[in-house]
Amino acid sequence: MKNYxxxxxxxxxxxxxxxxxxxxxxxxxxxxxxxxxxxxxxDHENKKSTGTQVITFKNHSPDTVHELRMYMYLNGFKNxxxxxxxxxxxxxxxxxxxxxxxxxxxxxxxxxxxxxxGNDLSSGKKYIHPDDDNEDDETVLLVPLQKPILPGETAExxxxxxxxxxxxxxxxxxGHNDFFLWVHWYPKLGVWEQDIDGVWGWNCxxxxxxxxxxxxxxxxxxxxxxxxxxxxxxxxxxxxxxxNGNGTRTKVYRAEDVxxxxxxxxxxxxxxxxxxxHVEITMLSPPEHRSxxxxxxxxxxxxxxxxxxxxxxYPYNTITIMDPPLVGLRNGFMEYPTFSTGGSFYGFPKGxxxxxxxxxxxxxxxxxxxxxxxxxxxxxxxxxxxxxxxxDRIMEEYYGEQKSLIDLWGFKIGNAELSRAEYTSMDNHRExxxxxxxxKFKRYTKELVYSKTGTTFQSIRKMFxxxxxxxxxxxxxxKYKFTHPRANDFLSIAKEVISERxxxxxxxxxxxxxxxxxxxxxxxxxxxxxxxxxxTRTKQGLFGTRGGEEKKSEAKGVKSVIQVERKGDFxxxxxxxxxxxxxxxxxxxxDGTDFIKEYVLDGExxxxxxxxxxxxxxxxxxxxxxxxxxxxxxxxxxxxxKTSNWLQHIFQSLSFLM
Amino acid sequence: xERIITAIKEAQSLWKIILCIYxxxxxxxxxxxxxxxxxxxxxxxNSLSLEKLESGFDYTVFTDFVNVHGGSFSVLYGQMRWMVxxxxxxxxxxxxxxxxxLIHKSSQISDFFKxxxxxxxxxxxxxxxxxxxxxxxxxxxxxxxxxxxxIAPTSFDTELVFLRWTLLISxxxxxxxxxxxxxKIHIKFNYIKSDQRIFNSIGSGFKSFWASxxxxxxxxxxxLIISLILITMNYAAGDLPLFPMIILIQFxxxxxxxWRIVFYKVIGT
Ligand SMILES: [Zn+2]
Numbered sequence: 061m062k063n064y065x066x067x068x069x070x071x072x073x074x075x076x077x078x079x080x081x082x083x084x085x086x087x088x089x090x091x092x093x094x095x096x097x098x099x100x101x102x103d104h105e106n107k108k109s110t111g112t113q114v115i116t117f118k119n120h121s122p123d124t125v126h127e128l129r130m131y132m133y134l135n136g137f138k139n140x141x142x143x144x145x146x147x148x149x150x151x152x153x154x155x156x157x158x159x160x161x162x163x164x165x166x167x168x169x170x171x172x173x174x175x176x177x178g179n180d181l182s183s184g185k186k187y188i189h190p191d192d193d194n195e196d197d198e199t200v201l202l203v204p205l206q207k208p209i210l211p212g213e214t215a216e217x218x219x220x221x222x223x224x225x226x227x228x229x230x231x232x233x234x235g236h237n238d239f240f241l242w243v244h245w246y247p248k249l250g251v252w253e254q255d256i257d258g259v260w261g262w263n264c265x266x267x268x269x270x271x272x273x274x275x276x277x278x279x280x281x282x283x284x285x286x287x288x289x290x291x292x293x294x295x296x297x298x299x300x301x302x303x304n305g306n307g308t309r310t311k312v313y314r315a316e317d318v319x320x321x322x323x324x325x326x327x328x329x330x331x332x333x334x335x336x337x338h339v340e341i342t343m344l345s346p347p348e349h350r351s352x353x354x355x356x357x358x359x360x361x362x363x364x365x366x367x368x369x370x371x372x373x374y375p376y377n378t379i380t381i382m383d384p385p386l387v388g389l390r391n392g393f394m395e396y397p398t399f400s401t402g403g404s405f406y407g408f409p410k411g412x413x414x415x416x417x418x419x420x421x422x423x424x425x426x427x428x429x430x431x432x433x434x435x436x437x438x439x440x441x442x443x444x445x446x447x448x449x450x451x452d453r454i455m456e457e458y459y460g461e462q463k464s465l466i467d468l469w470g471f472k473i474g475n476a477e478l479s480r481a482e483y484t485s486m487d488n489h490r491e492x493x494x495x496x497x498x499x500k501f502k503r504y505t506k507e508l509v510y511s512k513t514g515t516t517f518q519s520i521r522k523m524f525x526x527x528x529x530x531x532x533x534x535x536x537x538x539k540y541k542f543t544h545p546r547a548n549d550f551l552s553i554a555k556e557v558i559s560e561r562x563x564x565x566x567x568x569x570x571x572x573x574x575x576x577x578x579x580x581x582x583x584x585x586x587x588x589x590x591x592x593x594x595x596t597r598t599k600q601g602l603f604g605t606r607g608g609e610e611k612k613s614e615a616k617g618v619k620s621v622i623q624v625e626r627k628g629d630f631x632x633x634x635x636x637x638x639x640x641x642x643x644x645x646x647x648x649x650x651d652g653t654d655f656i657k658e659y660v661l662d663g664e665x666x667x668x669x670x671x672x673x674x675x676x677x678x679x680x681x682x683x684x685x686x687x688x689x690x691x692x693x694x695x696x697x698x699x700x701x702k703t704s705n706w707l708q709h710i711f712q713s714l715s716f717l718m
Numbered sequence: 719x720e721r722i723i724t725a726i727k728e729a730q731s732l733w734k735i736i737l738c739i740y741x742x743x744x745x746x747x748x749x750x751x752x753x754x755x756x757x758x759x760x761x762x763x764n765s766l767s768l769e770k771l772e773s774g775f776d777y778t779v780f781t782d783f784v785n786v787h788g789g790s791f792s793v794l795y796g797q798m799r800w801m802v803x804x805x806x807x808x809x810x811x812x813x814x815x816x817x818x819x820l821i822h823k824s825s826q827i828s829d830f831f832k833x834x835x836x837x838x839x840x841x842x843x844x845x846x847x848x849x850x851x852x853x854x855x856x857x858x859x860x861x862x863x864x865x866x867x868x869i870a871p872t873s874f875d876t877e878l879v880f881l882r883w884t885l886l887i888s889x890x891x892x893x894x895x896x897x898x899x900x901x902k903i904h905i906k907f908n909y910i911k912s913d914q915r916i917f918n919s920i921g922s923g924f925k926s927f928w929a930s931x932x933x934x935x936x937x938x939x940x941x942l943i944i945s946l947i948l949i950t951m952n953y954a955a956g957d958l959p960l961f962p963m964i965i966l967i968q969f970x971x972x973x974x975x976x977w978r979i980v981f982y983k984v985i986g987t
Pocket of ligand 1: 421425444447
């Protein structure tokens with residue numbers, strides 16, 4: 061009987077684990093061109109792992125593949141000569157790199173590689189540096205093939221490799237107390253694709269500080285063996301979990317239709333399970349963040365709900381959120397397929413929702429970069445910009461506009477407001493264009509790639525409404541999920557969708573808006589220049605034949621002369637809303653082209669407002685968009701009184717110094 | 719408690735001096751407030767954005783304003799810095815004047831000025847030395863906290879360790895600042911009360927403070943808590959309509975001057 065019960069219990073346990081792996085979307089979603097079967101042994105004391113790998117690669121092109129190119133990104137943390145670190149040897153990501161011990165550096169090495177015919181390819185492998193001339197960079201490995209892969213053919217490669225994590229600088233690494241985040245820990249293929257000119261080849265860039273990742277879709281079957289004191293979370297679903305009885309356990313994960321596989325381990329993680337519809341939620345969080353855990357889960361469910369409603373169903377059945385402890389904080393704030401990392405501190409106030417905002421951001425990446433897998437290096441705006449837009453939308457939907465991010469002691473900031481302000485507050489709006497590779501940004505990546513793009517999308521939403529925006533996003537998502545779209549793919553869908561719903565002129569306007577916002581550094585600033593009232597007089601001079609009768613001028617009514625101006629070089633059509641003293645409301649359509657546009661109207665004007673709904677959020681100064689003669693100036697008085705009052709308090713506090 | 723009630727009663731009789739100090743602070747602060755009003759009126763006075771500020775703070779209006787007119791802000795900020803530094807000299811005069819009046823049980827403005835000017839120079843030097851010490855304590859504790867923050871991710875298991883250290887540093891710094899403040903008040907009282915040389919007052923001031931140190935520290939805590947409550951009320955008053963807000967915040971500013979005199983009285987006698 062006892063055995064019987066145990067058998068049932070084990071069965072339930074196994075079923076429970078396997079239920080995670082039931083595919084909800086059949087058949088396979090992606091072309092599954094690069095598949096990995098990996099087995100890894102973690103030596104946690106030496107922060108090192110040894111692994112074996114079978115890569116199955118399908119050549120889907122009409123060209124023959126003569127070599128493999130692989131990302132070896134842990135080598136970016138191998139020394140100060142790597143392209144990732146070079147130029148920032150003294151201090152990177154707030155870390156002093158000058159006092160690192162040898163064991164603080166990380167690396168990954170292919171020990172052997174063989175093709176399926178048994179040819180040893182190891183001797184031909186070498187590191188290359190296609191992006192710069194840095195001979196010391198070892199982040200891209202080239203392996204010449206003895207047997208080329210013909211079009212349509214599938215090839216298999218077996219490797220053995222060793223990798224050691226660095227003490228975290230950023231992204232991947234270890235912290236003390238056995239904290240590990242394993243990212244780009246295995247030799248990983250680049251993406252075999254056509255370049256802009258239609259030539260097939262490997263897209264496999266070196267690891268650069270300003271850029272993230274790019275990978276091919278496939279299935280990952282990963283077997284992790286490690287000390288049993290570690291609590292583990294990973295991409296994909298847990299297939300089995302076996303205690304090996306020797307102080308180690310083996311966990312097997314499977315992740316389908318994903319572009320990467322990441323995992324984390326730490327002995328002190330709380331493992332919290334929850335569920336949203338078909339999605340099993342796993343949260344790994346250190347005990348000192350226990351009071352924050354409900355905030356993570358709640359906002360994750362909001363994100364799942366919002367994105368399902370406005371973009372499409374989350375196609376995987378697991379999501380793991382890892383909230384790193386302090387020792388692993390530098391590993392946070394990143395996204396990997398079905399595995400997101402957050403960042404928080406003990407006692408974080410409820411009114412400051414950066415924790416939530418971060419989770420929304422990283423989860424939205426599951427859609428943009430995880431499922432719609434753009435090249436994050438060459439066109440980072442295609443994921444970061446989208447994600448910023450959704451981050452702002454989701455936060456404001458669930459936490460309120462103009463207070464979603466901070467709502468503390470009467471001080472309120474909304475996510476979309478902050479995104480806009482990040483762009484508008486740049487000291488040089490012309491620093492760079494948005495639509496360029498990540499490595500070209502010297503600074504202002506966040507302000508341009510994330511915030512300007514997000515704000516541009518927000519403008520399109522405000523101009524054409526939520527429904528149209530949803531349709532645009534959904535159309536793009538449906539068409540390009542599980543593929544690698546480029547900028548033009550999105551731009552043409554945007555024009556198409558807007559044209560279909562709002563007419564060709566609107567489509568052209570959106571095309572122009574996106575072009576100016578993403579491909580130029582044009583600055584948008586519309587302003588009311590002057591509003592003058594002039595007395596109009598009736599006819600003056602002589603009338604009738606031979607001089608006739610002189611008509612006296614007499615004051616009769618007023619006219620208003622309004623001048624609106626375009627101060628920047630960004631051109632967009634706008635509405636000008638005019639309120640007359642008579643109570644009449646006029647809406648004038650202005651194509652926004654002229655530097656100065658003048659309106660002469662009968663009667664007295666009360667107020668003028670360019671773009672009154674504030675659709676054009678890229679306008680760097682919204683305060684100068686309007687003019688009124690009759691303002692309630694209480695807010696100015698209040699602010700001034702408060703300023704002098706706080707100065708009084710400063711005086712009083714300083715009195716204690718003396 | 720009885721001591722505080724007596725002090726409140728006695729402080730009331732100094733209402734002319736309280737009004738005088740309040741008026742001085744008010745006028746000084748208003749010069750900045752008025753300029754602020756001009757800057758805001760010139761840049762936002764005719765903008766419809768002002769409507770958004772009627773319900774309180776608006777981040778977008780504020781950032782656009784700062785981005786475009788930030789220059790005029792920094793001019794005001796520069797003025798404010800000088801004003802604060804200059805005020806410190808007056809602050810020394812004021813505290814000496816208050817203590818002089820408390821000792822001589824005088825509520826005459828003329829005595830307040832007489833006392834503050836007569837005793838000013840030597841006590842000003844004491845003030846400067848103590849101010850430097852207090853600022854040094856603050857700087858050291860900030861530096862220590864900053865250093866701990868820097869090493870925290872690689873040296874501490876959790877942020878709780880960092881927070882505990884920060885709390886400990888803050889408490890120690892606060893206590894040291896209390897000690898210096900209380901000691902200084904005692905120096906001033908002793909110096910004005912007797913014809914001691916200033917060096918003798920420094921010694922006797924410490925002795926008289928140290929004799930009942932914990933009681934004095936407790937009073938200081940109490941004083942601080944009431945001040946914090948007043949500040950919170952002042953902050954909350956910001957949501958009121960303009961006129962009631964002005965009345966309330968100015969009343970609180972006045973009360974705080976009064977409360978400080980109560981504190982001197984409690985500590986010094
Ligand atoms: Zn991102």
